[in-house]
Amino acid sequence: MSDVAFPAKVSVREVGPRDGLQNEDPIATDAKVELIDALATTGVRRIEAVSFVHPKAIPQMADADDVWSRVRRDPGIRYSALVPNLRGAERALAAGFTELEVVVSASDTHNRRNINRTTEESLSDLPELAEKVHEAGGTLQLIVSTSWGCPYEGDVPVSRVLRVVERGVAAGVDSLVYGDTTGMATPPRVTRLVEATRSAHPGLPLGLHFHNTRGTGLANVYAALELGVDDFDASVGGLGGCPYAPGASGNIATEELVYLLEDMGIDTGIDLPALIEVAGLAERLVGRKLDSQVLRAGPAVR
Template sequence: MSVDHVSIREVGPRDGLQSEDPIPTADKIRLIDALSATCLSRIEAVSFVHPKAIPQMADADEVWASVRRDPEVRYSALAPNVRGVRRAVDAGFEEIEVVVSASDTHNRKNINRSTDESLEDVAELVELAHGNGASIEVIVATSFGCPYEGDIAPSRVAWVVDRAIADGADRVAFGDTTGMGTPRRVRELLDAVKPNYPDVPMLLHFHNTRGTALANVLTALDYGVTEFDASVGGLGGCPYAPGASGNLATEELVHMLHDMGIATGVDLDALIEVARMAEGFVGRELPSGVLRAGPRTKLTPIT
């Protein structure tokens, strides 16, 4: 299937930073504002979780109150439960994400509940969000594998999607939480879920832990998927999945798509500068190859 435009949701400010040592609130605000200026259409800004669970997100309300909100950008927040969704809608978010792991073990490690118990809450979360003019996206974590259980059957992921859609979820996303996804597994999952819900927006979230993220994107493009998560500089991973560092770097995704003639609307040069800024904030070298080498069109001066 031919794709001529891809929508990218930048997740560095939330999913990326939650795996790093805490950085100052002012730097988080600067990062979001800088990302907004790159013409990204979507940014996952904060998560409303208990500070004991994710201390890196303890200042979510303060960050969001100070961000310069671009009317052209769709900002979203992650919320794990009723309290989190209430905080998100009270803060004015119109797009809210909740996470349910397809892996029962990972779900228990993440929020100390079974997958089935988490799914029982979706209808209430949807009702709360819809009653306040917001949409709910259910992110299915460990969609391509679990570090504790191993491979996750596509039928298990499809079961989670069936439950979420039946309870009113507006969108679904599939998280490669530990970088276990491969093109074969992307095909198997999309074959299992996409034909059943042709009108439900679907987004894919890949990690580059084992170097397969861009190959996975290419596979998903063949299925007509046009929405992907990515994290500036390759920030982040999963705090509940050992060794799962390395979100797909936004600038690497944009670089590849633009070379393929697929529009994103993103200013790649500006994005690379934001990745350099993010690297300074976290105080370590980020894994993005495009950040290191620049775009393929960058020439070496003749001396």
């Protein structure tokens, strides 16, 4: 274990304003703007701000344009938006986003439940979607959801996940994120998928998005760090889940991830006490106790 060369620095993308809030009861636009602007003061350099989805599918994101128009945009922060399809990408680009994420599920059943399309239909759109984003001077990231399992179909084979990635690479996506939508990943499963991906696509930038549904979120992060992965999503306070993944709990909490990384000597650039304060704000805004243990206990006493 002592021979493992962990990354010196890790990039953390804060996804609470989008992935977190989409699984909570809808909150006021002002509250969303307050949360995003507060996160911008913590040293977080990447924030997933909104998603451009049909309001009937995800009513929590119905005010995406309004939220984005009112955010105090910090020039040192990269803000991104998630889109499910070409129409969503057009809306995001029109709003001024240059970093877009498109989500496709490795599970056909989940893809249908999530965006009312088959996986194949979503994949068929990728070439045109990538072209449109690139013509506008933007970048497109492919997020493969249910990468380690589906609540409807069970285990998802690595081969099926890689077929989705292959189509994304052929379409011209700029980077890849694997989403553990239902928290079914474990360290050995993480290792298998990351190693297979690196073998098939050695130059493709890779990030990971874990949920803590079964309590393995940070263990999965550690396994990925051992493989040199240096890009992770996390959600302030542990907000989140998935409306179309029954039983899915929140993402790994950003403050728990930062606490782990900084104690390992891995730089995140994030102010942990400031982040814990914002986690408390998130808890007040959604009106329920969040799952983060670091929010409850604070950083360790030194």
